[in-house]
Each structure stands twice: as C-alpha cells, then as structure tokens.
Amino acid sequence: xxxxxxxxxxxxxxxxxxxxxxxxxxxxxxxxxxxxxxxxxxxxxxxxxxxxxxxxxxxxxxxxxxxxxxxxxxxxxxxxxxxxxxxxxxxxxxxxxxxxxxxxxxxxxxxxxxxxxxxxxxxxxxxxxxxxxxxxxxxxxxxxxxxxxxxxxxxxxxxxxxxxxxxxxxxxxxxxxxxxxxxxxxxxx
Numbered sequence: 109x110x111x112x113x114x115x116x117x118x119x120x121x122x123x124x125x126x127x128x129x130x131x132x133x134x135x136x137x138x139x140x141x142x143x144x145x146x147x148x149x150x151x152x153x154x155x156x157x158x159x160x161x162x163x164x165x166x167x168x169x170x171x172x173x174x175x176x177x178x179x180x181x182x183x184x185x186x187x188x189x190x191x192x193x194x195x196x197x198x199x200x201x202x203x204x205x206x207x208x209x210x211x212x213x214x215x216x217x218x219x220x221x222x223x224x225x226x227x228x229x230x231x232x233x234x235x236x237x238x239x240x241x242x243x244x245x246x247x248x249x250x251x252x253x254x255x256x257x258x259x260x261x262x263x264x265x266x267x268x269x270x271x272x273x274x275x276x277x278x279x280x281x282x283x284x285x286x287x288x289x290x291x292x293x294x295x296x297x
Contacts, residue, residue: 109232114239125248128225134247139262143245148179149262152279153243156264164241165267168275173199184278186217192235194218195276207256207282226250237263238273249283258283 112120113135122132136143144150155176159166173180181203186195194216205211212220217230229248237244244263250256261280268274 109228110235110239113232113236113244124225124229130225131249133229133249134245136245137240138242139245144262146260146281148182149245149260149279149281152176152179152183152262152264152277156243156277165265165273166277168266168268171266171277179279182279182281184276184280186234186276186278188238188272188274188276189216192238192273194231195234198275201280204280204282233261233263234276237265237276241265241273256282256284 109121109124111117112124116135116137118132118135121135125132139153141150141153144153156166159170173183176183181201183199183201184197184204185199187198189196196216197212197214200211200213202211205213217227217234220227220230226248229246233244233246242265245261246263247258247260249258259280259282261278264277264279265273266275266277
C-alpha cells in the first residue's frame with residue numbers, strides 16, 4: 109500500500125480495496141483548498157502551510173493545539189515509531205472517539221484492532237506522507253455495517269529539529285450517519 113500511494117498508483121489502491129469488497133478511496137496529494145470540502149480541513153491546511161513556511165513540513169514545535177480549536181475534536185496526532193514501522197496515537201480527538209465508539213489514544217495503528225485491510229491502508233498512507241513529505245487527503249468509505257458513511261482525513265507531516273518526520277497532524281472528519289441494524293455491533297471502519 110505504501111509504495112502504491114507514494115507512486116500515486118491509484119489503480120493498485122483501488123484493486124486492493126476491491127479485493128476486500130470495499131469501495132475504493134479518494135486519494136489526493138497536496139490538496140488545494142477547493143479539494144477540501146470541509147471548512148475545518150481547509151483551515152487546518154492553511155494553518156499547517158503557514159507553519160511550514162514554504163517548506164515540506166511544519167516544525168513539531170510550531171504546532172499549538174490552542175490555535176486549532178476550530179478542529180480540535182477532529183484532530184489526531186501520531187508519533188512516528190521505528191522510522192515509520194508504526195505510529196502511536198498521541199491524541200485521538202473526542203469527536204472522532206465518539207463516532208468511532210472508543211478512544212485509541214496511546215495505542216498504535218498496528219494495535220488498532222480493526223479490519224486488517226484498513227489498518228494496512230492507514231499505515232501505507234502515513235508511511236507515504238513520511239516519504240513524500242507532502243500533505244495527503246484521503247476519503248475512505250467503510251463497509252455497510254459501519255454507522256459512518258465515510259471518513260475524510262487530511263494527513264500533514266511534522267518535522268523534528270533534525271529535519272526528520274517525527275509526527276503527523278491529522279484532521280479527520282466523519283461523514284453522514286447510517287443507521288445500524290438492530291442488535292449489530294458497531295464496526296467503525
């Protein structure tokens with residue numbers, strides 16, 4: 109997944125999702141403001157670009173959550189582990205937790221515990237952002253059993269003082285609610 113995303117091979121990404129019976133995601137590198145339909149993600153992109161100051165990543169130290177109150181409940185901060193082998197959720201926004209049904213703050217993406225295909229997509233997307241050092245917009249569409257019709261995520265790289273991507277700032281907006289069949293458990297993705 110990482111290599112397909114890095115090379116922008118959307119056919120490979122689509123084939124991957126289709127083999128699991130899932131709808132193919134939307135993937136856009138360096139999204140422009142008009143490609144970000146949600147105003148909170150537009151503002152987050154502007155905030156990050158201002159902090160990046162024309163560079164390929166914003167410094168970790170420049171990010172202040174109090175500046176992002178407009179999107180705070182929809183933010184994730186992920187720490188890079190072992191050069192991108194995994195990522196730990198330092199922050200998992202309250203609105204995301206509420207929609208997802210649990211707070212995964214402190215866990216890693218590999219410990220996420222959801223469907224393997226979506227975990228591989230998340231890992232690949234995060235690793236690709238580290239490699240390309242560019243913002244990535246993804247929209248994925250959970251299978252019908254999920255209460256959320258879609259998840260829109262803007263992934264932004266943050267660099268350490270030694271210029272390595274050390275953290276990812278992610279705005280994640282859930283789509284419309286879908287009614288869950290009576291008695292069914294809630295798979296989130």
